[in-house]
Amino acid sequence: MKLTIENISKTFKDKQAVTGFSAELSEGVYALLGPNGAGKTTLMRMLADILNPSSGRILLDGNDISIMGNRYRDILGYLPQEFGLYRNFTAIRFLSYFARLKGLNKQETTTRVDEVLELVNLQKDRKRKLKTYSGGMKRRLGIAQALLNDPKLLIVDEPTAGLDPQERVRFRNLLSEIAGDRIVLLSTHIVSDIEYIAKEVLLMRQGTLIQRSTSEQLLDNVKDKVWKCTVEQNALSQLQKRYKVGNIQRAETGIEVRIVSDQQPLADAVNVTPTLEDVYLYFFNEEVTDDVQTGML
Incomplete structure:
Protein backbone atom coordinates (compact mmCIF):
# COMPACT_ATOMS: atom_id res chain seq x y z
CA MET A 1 0.00 0.00 0.00
CA LYS A 2 1.24 3.48 -0.85
CA LEU A 3 -0.06 6.90 0.22
CA THR A 4 1.16 9.66 -2.06
CA ILE A 5 0.91 13.32 -1.09
CA GLU A 6 1.41 15.47 -4.17
CA ASN A 7 2.30 19.10 -3.51
CA ILE A 8 -0.74 19.87 -1.36
CA SER A 9 -1.43 23.30 0.09
CA LYS A 10 -4.22 24.71 2.24
CA THR A 11 -5.19 28.35 2.60
CA PHE A 12 -7.70 29.76 5.08
CA LYS A 13 -8.66 33.27 3.93
CA ASP A 14 -5.34 35.12 4.18
CA LYS A 15 -3.47 32.38 6.10
CA GLN A 16 -1.36 29.74 4.39
CA ALA A 17 -1.57 26.74 6.76
CA VAL A 18 0.19 24.16 4.56
CA THR A 19 2.45 24.92 1.61
CA GLY A 20 3.57 22.52 -1.13
CA PHE A 21 3.75 19.41 1.05
CA SER A 22 4.85 16.26 -0.80
CA ALA A 23 5.68 12.80 0.55
CA GLU A 24 5.20 9.12 -0.21
CA LEU A 25 4.41 6.69 2.61
CA SER A 26 4.34 2.89 2.69
CA GLU A 27 3.76 0.44 5.56
CA GLY A 28 5.33 1.48 8.87
CA VAL A 29 5.20 4.25 11.46
CA TYR A 30 5.88 7.80 10.32
CA ALA A 31 6.20 10.70 12.74
CA LEU A 32 5.15 14.22 11.83
CA LEU A 33 7.18 16.36 14.20
CA GLY A 34 6.94 20.08 14.70
CA PRO A 35 5.95 22.82 17.13
CA ASN A 36 2.37 23.84 17.79
CA GLY A 37 1.09 25.91 14.86
CA ALA A 38 3.30 24.16 12.30
CA GLY A 39 0.32 22.98 10.26
CA LYS A 40 0.34 19.35 11.40
CA THR A 41 -3.37 19.19 12.26
CA THR A 42 -4.42 20.84 8.99
CA LEU A 43 -2.32 18.36 7.04
CA MET A 44 -3.78 15.39 8.90
CA ARG A 45 -7.33 16.62 8.39
CA MET A 46 -6.64 16.69 4.66
CA LEU A 47 -5.21 13.18 4.79
CA ALA A 48 -8.33 12.06 6.69
CA ASP A 49 -10.50 13.53 3.88
CA ILE A 50 -12.10 16.04 6.25
CA LEU A 51 -10.57 19.08 4.56
CA ASN A 52 -10.02 19.48 0.83
CA PRO A 53 -6.61 20.77 -0.23
CA SER A 54 -6.57 24.19 -1.87
CA SER A 55 -4.22 22.62 -4.39
CA GLY A 56 -2.47 19.30 -4.95
CA ARG A 57 -3.70 15.70 -4.60
CA ILE A 58 -3.65 12.82 -2.14
CA LEU A 59 -3.52 9.35 -3.68
CA LEU A 60 -3.90 5.88 -2.21
CA ASP A 61 -2.32 3.31 -4.51
CA GLY A 62 -2.74 5.77 -7.36
CA ASN A 63 -6.40 6.60 -6.61
CA ASP A 64 -7.44 10.11 -5.62
CA ILE A 65 -8.98 9.88 -2.15
CA SER A 66 -11.50 12.62 -2.97
CA ILE A 67 -12.96 10.31 -5.61
CA MET A 68 -12.64 7.08 -3.59
CA GLY A 69 -15.08 8.35 -0.94
CA ASN A 70 -16.30 5.51 1.30
CA ARG A 71 -13.74 3.08 -0.15
CA TYR A 72 -11.06 5.28 1.40
CA ARG A 73 -12.86 5.83 4.70
CA ASP A 74 -13.43 2.08 5.08
CA ILE A 75 -9.69 1.51 5.46
CA LEU A 76 -9.03 4.70 7.47
CA GLY A 77 -8.71 5.11 11.23
CA TYR A 78 -8.50 8.68 12.50
CA LEU A 79 -8.02 10.20 15.94
CA PRO A 80 -8.27 13.99 15.89
CA GLN A 81 -6.52 16.20 18.39
CA GLU A 82 -9.87 17.28 19.85
CA PHE A 83 -12.17 14.31 20.35
CA GLY A 84 -15.75 14.68 21.60
CA LEU A 85 -17.49 12.10 23.80
CA TYR A 86 -21.05 11.34 24.85
CA ARG A 87 -20.75 11.84 28.59
CA ASN A 88 -23.62 9.53 29.59
CA PHE A 89 -22.50 6.64 27.37
CA THR A 90 -20.46 3.77 28.72
CA ALA A 91 -17.31 2.80 26.83
CA ILE A 92 -19.07 -0.27 25.40
CA ARG A 93 -22.03 1.74 24.16
CA PHE A 94 -19.81 4.47 22.75
CA LEU A 95 -17.58 2.08 20.81
CA SER A 96 -20.53 -0.03 19.66
CA TYR A 97 -22.15 3.11 18.26
CA PHE A 98 -19.01 4.03 16.33
CA ALA A 99 -18.52 0.44 15.15
CA ARG A 100 -21.96 0.45 13.54
CA LEU A 101 -21.21 3.82 11.93
CA LYS A 102 -18.09 2.23 10.47
CA GLY A 103 -20.18 -0.58 8.95
CA LEU A 104 -19.46 -3.47 11.34
CA ASN A 105 -22.33 -5.92 11.85
CA LYS A 106 -23.61 -6.86 15.31
CA GLN A 107 -21.32 -9.87 15.78
CA GLU A 108 -18.26 -8.02 14.45
CA THR A 109 -19.07 -5.09 16.73
CA THR A 110 -19.18 -7.22 19.88
CA THR A 111 -15.90 -8.96 19.05
CA ARG A 112 -14.03 -5.86 17.95
CA VAL A 113 -15.16 -3.68 20.86
CA ASP A 114 -13.78 -6.27 23.30
CA GLU A 115 -10.50 -6.42 21.35
CA VAL A 116 -9.86 -2.69 21.25
CA LEU A 117 -10.83 -2.20 24.89
CA GLU A 118 -8.22 -4.80 25.77
CA LEU A 119 -5.64 -3.10 23.55
CA VAL A 120 -6.05 0.24 25.32
CA ASN A 121 -6.38 -1.25 28.81
CA LEU A 122 -9.99 -0.17 29.44
CA GLN A 123 -11.69 -3.56 29.85
CA LYS A 124 -12.26 -3.15 33.55
CA ASP A 125 -13.79 0.31 33.00
CA ARG A 126 -15.93 -0.65 30.02
CA LYS A 127 -19.27 -0.17 31.88
CA ARG A 128 -18.42 3.15 33.51
CA LYS A 129 -20.01 6.30 32.14
CA LEU A 130 -17.58 8.44 30.20
CA LYS A 131 -18.23 11.50 32.37
CA THR A 132 -16.33 9.66 35.13
CA TYR A 133 -13.28 9.03 32.92
CA SER A 134 -10.02 10.88 33.47
CA GLY A 135 -8.40 12.78 30.60
CA GLY A 136 -6.01 9.92 29.91
CA MET A 137 -8.82 7.36 29.85
CA LYS A 138 -10.77 9.49 27.38
CA ARG A 139 -7.71 9.69 25.15
CA ARG A 140 -7.32 5.90 25.25
CA LEU A 141 -10.97 5.53 24.31
CA GLY A 142 -10.35 7.78 21.32
CA ILE A 143 -7.48 5.55 20.28
CA ALA A 144 -9.77 2.51 20.60
CA GLN A 145 -12.33 4.24 18.35
CA ALA A 146 -9.70 4.81 15.66
CA LEU A 147 -8.78 1.09 15.69
CA LEU A 148 -12.34 -0.31 15.50
CA ASN A 149 -12.36 -1.05 11.77
CA ASP A 150 -8.83 -2.52 11.83
CA PRO A 151 -7.63 0.28 9.53
CA LYS A 152 -4.91 -0.11 6.95
CA LEU A 153 -4.18 3.61 7.26
CA LEU A 154 -4.12 5.00 10.80
CA ILE A 155 -3.80 8.76 11.34
CA VAL A 156 -3.43 9.96 14.93
CA ASP A 157 -3.04 13.61 15.90
CA GLU A 158 -1.22 14.18 19.22
CA PRO A 159 -2.48 10.80 20.49
CA THR A 160 -0.58 10.68 23.78
CA ALA A 161 -1.74 14.05 25.13
CA GLY A 162 -2.98 13.46 28.65
CA LEU A 163 -1.53 9.97 29.02
CA ASP A 164 0.74 9.12 31.94
CA PRO A 165 4.25 7.75 31.20
CA GLN A 166 3.20 4.10 31.51
CA GLU A 167 0.27 4.61 29.16
CA ARG A 168 2.51 6.42 26.68
CA VAL A 169 4.90 3.49 26.55
CA ARG A 170 1.98 1.09 26.11
CA PHE A 171 0.60 3.15 23.24
CA ARG A 172 3.96 3.49 21.49
CA ASN A 173 4.42 -0.28 21.69
CA LEU A 174 0.91 -0.77 20.31
CA LEU A 175 1.63 1.43 17.30
CA SER A 176 4.85 -0.43 16.65
CA GLU A 177 3.11 -3.81 16.84
CA ILE A 178 0.28 -2.97 14.45
CA ALA A 179 2.37 -1.11 11.87
CA GLY A 180 3.70 -4.18 10.08
CA ASP A 181 1.04 -4.26 7.38
CA ARG A 182 -0.39 -0.75 7.58
CA ILE A 183 0.60 2.90 7.36
CA VAL A 184 0.62 4.74 10.67
CA LEU A 185 1.09 8.51 10.70
CA LEU A 186 1.57 10.06 14.13
CA SER A 187 1.77 13.80 14.69
CA THR A 188 3.37 15.15 17.82
CA HIS A 189 5.54 17.86 19.31
CA ILE A 190 6.81 15.43 21.97
CA VAL A 191 10.05 13.83 20.90
CA SER A 192 9.87 10.79 23.18
CA ASP A 193 6.70 9.66 21.41
CA ILE A 194 8.57 8.77 18.25
CA GLU A 195 12.25 8.29 19.08
CA TYR A 196 12.21 4.49 19.03
CA ILE A 197 9.25 3.57 16.81
CA ALA A 198 9.31 5.86 13.78
CA LYS A 199 10.45 4.44 10.45
CA GLU A 200 10.99 8.02 9.31
CA VAL A 201 10.49 11.46 10.82
CA LEU A 202 8.95 14.31 8.83
CA LEU A 203 9.90 17.72 10.23
CA MET A 204 7.30 20.42 9.63
CA ARG A 205 7.64 24.13 10.24
CA GLN A 206 5.29 26.96 9.23
CA GLY A 207 3.27 24.65 6.99
CA THR A 208 6.27 23.31 5.10
CA LEU A 209 8.09 19.98 5.12
CA ILE A 210 11.65 20.99 5.92
CA GLN A 211 13.26 17.55 6.20
CA ARG A 212 12.37 13.88 5.99
CA SER A 213 14.77 11.20 7.20
CA THR A 214 15.37 8.43 9.71
CA SER A 215 16.13 9.23 13.33
CA GLU A 216 19.75 8.30 12.72
CA GLN A 217 20.03 10.68 9.78
CA LEU A 218 18.43 13.47 11.78
CA LEU A 219 21.01 12.97 14.51
CA ASP A 220 23.73 13.52 11.93
Missing part, protein backbone atom coordinates in the same frame (compact mmCIF):
# COMPACT_ATOMS: atom_id res chain seq x y z
CA ASN A 221 22.47 17.10 11.59
CA VAL A 222 23.63 17.87 15.11
CA LYS A 223 26.73 15.72 15.26
CA ASP A 224 29.47 17.67 17.08
CA LYS A 225 26.98 20.50 17.73
CA VAL A 226 25.74 19.47 21.17
CA TRP A 227 27.72 20.67 24.17
CA LYS A 228 27.68 20.34 27.93
CA CYS A 229 29.25 22.79 30.33
CA THR A 230 28.93 24.12 33.86
CA VAL A 231 28.29 27.82 34.53
CA GLU A 232 27.59 30.12 37.45
CA GLN A 233 24.02 31.28 38.11
CA ASN A 234 24.78 34.86 37.06
CA ALA A 235 26.10 33.70 33.65
CA LEU A 236 23.05 31.62 32.74
CA SER A 237 20.87 34.47 31.49
CA GLN A 238 23.46 35.73 28.99
CA LEU A 239 24.13 32.20 27.82
CA GLN A 240 20.43 31.67 27.09
CA LYS A 241 20.31 34.88 25.05
CA ARG A 242 23.26 33.86 22.89
CA TYR A 243 22.68 30.12 22.40
CA LYS A 244 20.01 27.44 22.08
CA VAL A 245 19.99 26.12 25.62
CA GLY A 246 18.13 22.88 26.27
CA ASN A 247 18.31 21.11 29.59
CA ILE A 248 19.39 22.97 32.72
CA GLN A 249 20.34 21.07 35.85
CA ARG A 250 21.70 22.29 39.15
CA ALA A 251 24.78 20.52 40.44
CA GLU A 252 27.18 20.96 43.35
CA THR A 253 29.72 22.68 41.11
CA GLY A 254 27.25 25.07 39.46
CA ILE A 255 24.57 24.82 36.80
CA GLU A 256 25.03 22.20 34.11
CA VAL A 257 23.58 23.23 30.75
CA ARG A 258 23.15 21.46 27.44
CA ILE A 259 23.66 23.72 24.43
CA VAL A 260 23.09 23.20 20.71
CA SER A 261 25.56 25.34 18.78
CA ASP A 262 27.62 25.13 15.58
CA GLN A 263 30.63 26.43 17.51
CA GLN A 264 31.98 25.67 20.96
CA PRO A 265 30.02 28.05 23.23
CA LEU A 266 32.52 28.18 26.11
CA ALA A 267 36.14 27.16 26.49
CA ASP A 268 35.31 24.31 28.88
CA ALA A 269 32.29 23.04 26.91
CA VAL A 270 32.62 19.44 25.73
CA ASN A 271 30.76 17.56 22.99
CA VAL A 272 28.14 15.03 24.06
CA THR A 273 26.09 12.44 22.19
CA PRO A 274 23.07 14.11 20.54
CA THR A 275 19.47 13.02 20.95
CA LEU A 276 16.29 13.81 19.03
CA GLU A 277 15.56 16.42 21.69
CA ASP A 278 18.65 18.26 20.46
CA VAL A 279 17.45 17.90 16.87
CA TYR A 280 14.13 19.48 17.85
CA LEU A 281 15.89 22.40 19.49
CA TYR A 282 18.23 22.79 16.51
CA PHE A 283 15.45 22.98 13.91
CA PHE A 284 12.69 24.69 15.88
CA ASN A 285 14.65 26.76 18.39
CA GLU A 286 12.42 25.85 21.29
CA GLU A 287 12.73 23.47 24.20
CA VAL A 288 11.13 20.05 24.08
CA THR A 289 7.95 19.74 26.09
CA ASP A 290 6.09 17.50 28.53
CA ASP A 291 7.93 14.58 30.10
CA VAL A 292 10.94 14.76 27.77
CA GLN A 293 12.47 17.76 29.59
CA THR A 294 13.95 15.59 32.30
CA GLY A 295 17.16 17.39 33.14
CA MET A 296 19.19 14.47 31.88
CA LEU A 297 22.55 15.50 30.47
Whole structure:
Protein backbone atom coordinates (compact mmCIF):
# COMPACT_ATOMS: atom_id res chain seq x y z
CA MET A 1 0.00 0.00 0.00
CA LYS A 2 1.24 3.48 -0.85
CA LEU A 3 -0.06 6.90 0.22
CA THR A 4 1.16 9.66 -2.06
CA ILE A 5 0.91 13.32 -1.09
CA GLU A 6 1.41 15.47 -4.17
CA ASN A 7 2.30 19.10 -3.51
CA ILE A 8 -0.74 19.87 -1.36
CA SER A 9 -1.43 23.30 0.09
CA LYS A 10 -4.22 24.71 2.24
CA THR A 11 -5.19 28.35 2.60
CA PHE A 12 -7.70 29.76 5.08
CA LYS A 13 -8.66 33.27 3.93
CA ASP A 14 -5.34 35.12 4.18
CA LYS A 15 -3.47 32.38 6.10
CA GLN A 16 -1.36 29.74 4.39
CA ALA A 17 -1.57 26.74 6.76
CA VAL A 18 0.19 24.16 4.56
CA THR A 19 2.45 24.92 1.61
CA GLY A 20 3.57 22.52 -1.13
CA PHE A 21 3.75 19.41 1.05
CA SER A 22 4.85 16.26 -0.80
CA ALA A 23 5.68 12.80 0.55
CA GLU A 24 5.20 9.12 -0.21
CA LEU A 25 4.41 6.69 2.61
CA SER A 26 4.34 2.89 2.69
CA GLU A 27 3.76 0.44 5.56
CA GLY A 28 5.33 1.48 8.87
CA VAL A 29 5.20 4.25 11.46
CA TYR A 30 5.88 7.80 10.32
CA ALA A 31 6.20 10.70 12.74
CA LEU A 32 5.15 14.22 11.83
CA LEU A 33 7.18 16.36 14.20
CA GLY A 34 6.94 20.08 14.70
CA PRO A 35 5.95 22.82 17.13
CA ASN A 36 2.37 23.84 17.79
CA GLY A 37 1.09 25.91 14.86
CA ALA A 38 3.30 24.16 12.30
CA GLY A 39 0.32 22.98 10.26
CA LYS A 40 0.34 19.35 11.40
CA THR A 41 -3.37 19.19 12.26
CA THR A 42 -4.42 20.84 8.99
CA LEU A 43 -2.32 18.36 7.04
CA MET A 44 -3.78 15.39 8.90
CA ARG A 45 -7.33 16.62 8.39
CA MET A 46 -6.64 16.69 4.66
CA LEU A 47 -5.21 13.18 4.79
CA ALA A 48 -8.33 12.06 6.69
CA ASP A 49 -10.50 13.53 3.88
CA ILE A 50 -12.10 16.04 6.25
CA LEU A 51 -10.57 19.08 4.56
CA ASN A 52 -10.02 19.48 0.83
CA PRO A 53 -6.61 20.77 -0.23
CA SER A 54 -6.57 24.19 -1.87
CA SER A 55 -4.22 22.62 -4.39
CA GLY A 56 -2.47 19.30 -4.95
CA ARG A 57 -3.70 15.70 -4.60
CA ILE A 58 -3.65 12.82 -2.14
CA LEU A 59 -3.52 9.35 -3.68
CA LEU A 60 -3.90 5.88 -2.21
CA ASP A 61 -2.32 3.31 -4.51
CA GLY A 62 -2.74 5.77 -7.36
CA ASN A 63 -6.40 6.60 -6.61
CA ASP A 64 -7.44 10.11 -5.62
CA ILE A 65 -8.98 9.88 -2.15
CA SER A 66 -11.50 12.62 -2.97
CA ILE A 67 -12.96 10.31 -5.61
CA MET A 68 -12.64 7.08 -3.59
CA GLY A 69 -15.08 8.35 -0.94
CA ASN A 70 -16.30 5.51 1.30
CA ARG A 71 -13.74 3.08 -0.15
CA TYR A 72 -11.06 5.28 1.40
CA ARG A 73 -12.86 5.83 4.70
CA ASP A 74 -13.43 2.08 5.08
CA ILE A 75 -9.69 1.51 5.46
CA LEU A 76 -9.03 4.70 7.47
CA GLY A 77 -8.71 5.11 11.23
CA TYR A 78 -8.50 8.68 12.50
CA LEU A 79 -8.02 10.20 15.94
CA PRO A 80 -8.27 13.99 15.89
CA GLN A 81 -6.52 16.20 18.39
CA GLU A 82 -9.87 17.28 19.85
CA PHE A 83 -12.17 14.31 20.35
CA GLY A 84 -15.75 14.68 21.60
CA LEU A 85 -17.49 12.10 23.80
CA TYR A 86 -21.05 11.34 24.85
CA ARG A 87 -20.75 11.84 28.59
CA ASN A 88 -23.62 9.53 29.59
CA PHE A 89 -22.50 6.64 27.37
CA THR A 90 -20.46 3.77 28.72
CA ALA A 91 -17.31 2.80 26.83
CA ILE A 92 -19.07 -0.27 25.40
CA ARG A 93 -22.03 1.74 24.16
CA PHE A 94 -19.81 4.47 22.75
CA LEU A 95 -17.58 2.08 20.81
CA SER A 96 -20.53 -0.03 19.66
CA TYR A 97 -22.15 3.11 18.26
CA PHE A 98 -19.01 4.03 16.33
CA ALA A 99 -18.52 0.44 15.15
CA ARG A 100 -21.96 0.45 13.54
CA LEU A 101 -21.21 3.82 11.93
CA LYS A 102 -18.09 2.23 10.47
CA GLY A 103 -20.18 -0.58 8.95
CA LEU A 104 -19.46 -3.47 11.34
CA ASN A 105 -22.33 -5.92 11.85
CA LYS A 106 -23.61 -6.86 15.31
CA GLN A 107 -21.32 -9.87 15.78
CA GLU A 108 -18.26 -8.02 14.45
CA THR A 109 -19.07 -5.09 16.73
CA THR A 110 -19.18 -7.22 19.88
CA THR A 111 -15.90 -8.96 19.05
CA ARG A 112 -14.03 -5.86 17.95
CA VAL A 113 -15.16 -3.68 20.86
CA ASP A 114 -13.78 -6.27 23.30
CA GLU A 115 -10.50 -6.42 21.35
CA VAL A 116 -9.86 -2.69 21.25
CA LEU A 117 -10.83 -2.20 24.89
CA GLU A 118 -8.22 -4.80 25.77
CA LEU A 119 -5.64 -3.10 23.55
CA VAL A 120 -6.05 0.24 25.32
CA ASN A 121 -6.38 -1.25 28.81
CA LEU A 122 -9.99 -0.17 29.44
CA GLN A 123 -11.69 -3.56 29.85
CA LYS A 124 -12.26 -3.15 33.55
CA ASP A 125 -13.79 0.31 33.00
CA ARG A 126 -15.93 -0.65 30.02
CA LYS A 127 -19.27 -0.17 31.88
CA ARG A 128 -18.42 3.15 33.51
CA LYS A 129 -20.01 6.30 32.14
CA LEU A 130 -17.58 8.44 30.20
CA LYS A 131 -18.23 11.50 32.37
CA THR A 132 -16.33 9.66 35.13
CA TYR A 133 -13.28 9.03 32.92
CA SER A 134 -10.02 10.88 33.47
CA GLY A 135 -8.40 12.78 30.60
CA GLY A 136 -6.01 9.92 29.91
CA MET A 137 -8.82 7.36 29.85
CA LYS A 138 -10.77 9.49 27.38
CA ARG A 139 -7.71 9.69 25.15
CA ARG A 140 -7.32 5.90 25.25
CA LEU A 141 -10.97 5.53 24.31
CA GLY A 142 -10.35 7.78 21.32
CA ILE A 143 -7.48 5.55 20.28
CA ALA A 144 -9.77 2.51 20.60
CA GLN A 145 -12.33 4.24 18.35
CA ALA A 146 -9.70 4.81 15.66
CA LEU A 147 -8.78 1.09 15.69
CA LEU A 148 -12.34 -0.31 15.50
CA ASN A 149 -12.36 -1.05 11.77
CA ASP A 150 -8.83 -2.52 11.83
CA PRO A 151 -7.63 0.28 9.53
CA LYS A 152 -4.91 -0.11 6.95
CA LEU A 153 -4.18 3.61 7.26
CA LEU A 154 -4.12 5.00 10.80
CA ILE A 155 -3.80 8.76 11.34
CA VAL A 156 -3.43 9.96 14.93
CA ASP A 157 -3.04 13.61 15.90
CA GLU A 158 -1.22 14.18 19.22
CA PRO A 159 -2.48 10.80 20.49
CA THR A 160 -0.58 10.68 23.78
CA ALA A 161 -1.74 14.05 25.13
CA GLY A 162 -2.98 13.46 28.65
CA LEU A 163 -1.53 9.97 29.02
CA ASP A 164 0.74 9.12 31.94
CA PRO A 165 4.25 7.75 31.20
CA GLN A 166 3.20 4.10 31.51
CA GLU A 167 0.27 4.61 29.16
CA ARG A 168 2.51 6.42 26.68
CA VAL A 169 4.90 3.49 26.55
CA ARG A 170 1.98 1.09 26.11
CA PHE A 171 0.60 3.15 23.24
CA ARG A 172 3.96 3.49 21.49
CA ASN A 173 4.42 -0.28 21.69
CA LEU A 174 0.91 -0.77 20.31
CA LEU A 175 1.63 1.43 17.30
CA SER A 176 4.85 -0.43 16.65
CA GLU A 177 3.11 -3.81 16.84
CA ILE A 178 0.28 -2.97 14.45
CA ALA A 179 2.37 -1.11 11.87
CA GLY A 180 3.70 -4.18 10.08
CA ASP A 181 1.04 -4.26 7.38
CA ARG A 182 -0.39 -0.75 7.58
CA ILE A 183 0.60 2.90 7.36
CA VAL A 184 0.62 4.74 10.67
CA LEU A 185 1.09 8.51 10.70
CA LEU A 186 1.57 10.06 14.13
CA SER A 187 1.77 13.80 14.69
CA THR A 188 3.37 15.15 17.82
CA HIS A 189 5.54 17.86 19.31
CA ILE A 190 6.81 15.43 21.97
CA VAL A 191 10.05 13.83 20.90
CA SER A 192 9.87 10.79 23.18
CA ASP A 193 6.70 9.66 21.41
CA ILE A 194 8.57 8.77 18.25
CA GLU A 195 12.25 8.29 19.08
CA TYR A 196 12.21 4.49 19.03
CA ILE A 197 9.25 3.57 16.81
CA ALA A 198 9.31 5.86 13.78
CA LYS A 199 10.45 4.44 10.45
CA GLU A 200 10.99 8.02 9.31
CA VAL A 201 10.49 11.46 10.82
CA LEU A 202 8.95 14.31 8.83
CA LEU A 203 9.90 17.72 10.23
CA MET A 204 7.30 20.42 9.63
CA ARG A 205 7.64 24.13 10.24
CA GLN A 206 5.29 26.96 9.23
CA GLY A 207 3.27 24.65 6.99
CA THR A 208 6.27 23.31 5.10
CA LEU A 209 8.09 19.98 5.12
CA ILE A 210 11.65 20.99 5.92
CA GLN A 211 13.26 17.55 6.20
CA ARG A 212 12.37 13.88 5.99
CA SER A 213 14.77 11.20 7.20
CA THR A 214 15.37 8.43 9.71
CA SER A 215 16.13 9.23 13.33
CA GLU A 216 19.75 8.30 12.72
CA GLN A 217 20.03 10.68 9.78
CA LEU A 218 18.43 13.47 11.78
CA LEU A 219 21.01 12.97 14.51
CA ASP A 220 23.73 13.52 11.93
CA ASN A 221 22.47 17.10 11.59
CA VAL A 222 23.63 17.87 15.11
CA LYS A 223 26.73 15.72 15.26
CA ASP A 224 29.47 17.67 17.08
CA LYS A 225 26.98 20.50 17.73
CA VAL A 226 25.74 19.47 21.17
CA TRP A 227 27.72 20.67 24.17
CA LYS A 228 27.68 20.34 27.93
CA CYS A 229 29.25 22.79 30.33
CA THR A 230 28.93 24.12 33.86
CA VAL A 231 28.29 27.82 34.53
CA GLU A 232 27.59 30.12 37.45
CA GLN A 233 24.02 31.28 38.11
CA ASN A 234 24.78 34.86 37.06
CA ALA A 235 26.10 33.70 33.65
CA LEU A 236 23.05 31.62 32.74
CA SER A 237 20.87 34.47 31.49
CA GLN A 238 23.46 35.73 28.99
CA LEU A 239 24.13 32.20 27.82
CA GLN A 240 20.43 31.67 27.09
CA LYS A 241 20.31 34.88 25.05
CA ARG A 242 23.26 33.86 22.89
CA TYR A 243 22.68 30.12 22.40
CA LYS A 244 20.01 27.44 22.08
CA VAL A 245 19.99 26.12 25.62
CA GLY A 246 18.13 22.88 26.27
CA ASN A 247 18.31 21.11 29.59
CA ILE A 248 19.39 22.97 32.72
CA GLN A 249 20.34 21.07 35.85
CA ARG A 250 21.70 22.29 39.15
CA ALA A 251 24.78 20.52 40.44
CA GLU A 252 27.18 20.96 43.35
CA THR A 253 29.72 22.68 41.11
CA GLY A 254 27.25 25.07 39.46
CA ILE A 255 24.57 24.82 36.80
CA GLU A 256 25.03 22.20 34.11
CA VAL A 257 23.58 23.23 30.75
CA ARG A 258 23.15 21.46 27.44
CA ILE A 259 23.66 23.72 24.43
CA VAL A 260 23.09 23.20 20.71
CA SER A 261 25.56 25.34 18.78
CA ASP A 262 27.62 25.13 15.58
CA GLN A 263 30.63 26.43 17.51
CA GLN A 264 31.98 25.67 20.96
CA PRO A 265 30.02 28.05 23.23
CA LEU A 266 32.52 28.18 26.11
CA ALA A 267 36.14 27.16 26.49
CA ASP A 268 35.31 24.31 28.88
CA ALA A 269 32.29 23.04 26.91
CA VAL A 270 32.62 19.44 25.73
CA ASN A 271 30.76 17.56 22.99
CA VAL A 272 28.14 15.03 24.06
CA THR A 273 26.09 12.44 22.19
CA PRO A 274 23.07 14.11 20.54
CA THR A 275 19.47 13.02 20.95
CA LEU A 276 16.29 13.81 19.03
CA GLU A 277 15.56 16.42 21.69
CA ASP A 278 18.65 18.26 20.46
CA VAL A 279 17.45 17.90 16.87
CA TYR A 280 14.13 19.48 17.85
CA LEU A 281 15.89 22.40 19.49
CA TYR A 282 18.23 22.79 16.51
CA PHE A 283 15.45 22.98 13.91
CA PHE A 284 12.69 24.69 15.88
CA ASN A 285 14.65 26.76 18.39
CA GLU A 286 12.42 25.85 21.29
CA GLU A 287 12.73 23.47 24.20
CA VAL A 288 11.13 20.05 24.08
CA THR A 289 7.95 19.74 26.09
CA ASP A 290 6.09 17.50 28.53
CA ASP A 291 7.93 14.58 30.10
CA VAL A 292 10.94 14.76 27.77
CA GLN A 293 12.47 17.76 29.59
CA THR A 294 13.95 15.59 32.30
CA GLY A 295 17.16 17.39 33.14
CA MET A 296 19.19 14.47 31.88
CA LEU A 297 22.55 15.50 30.47
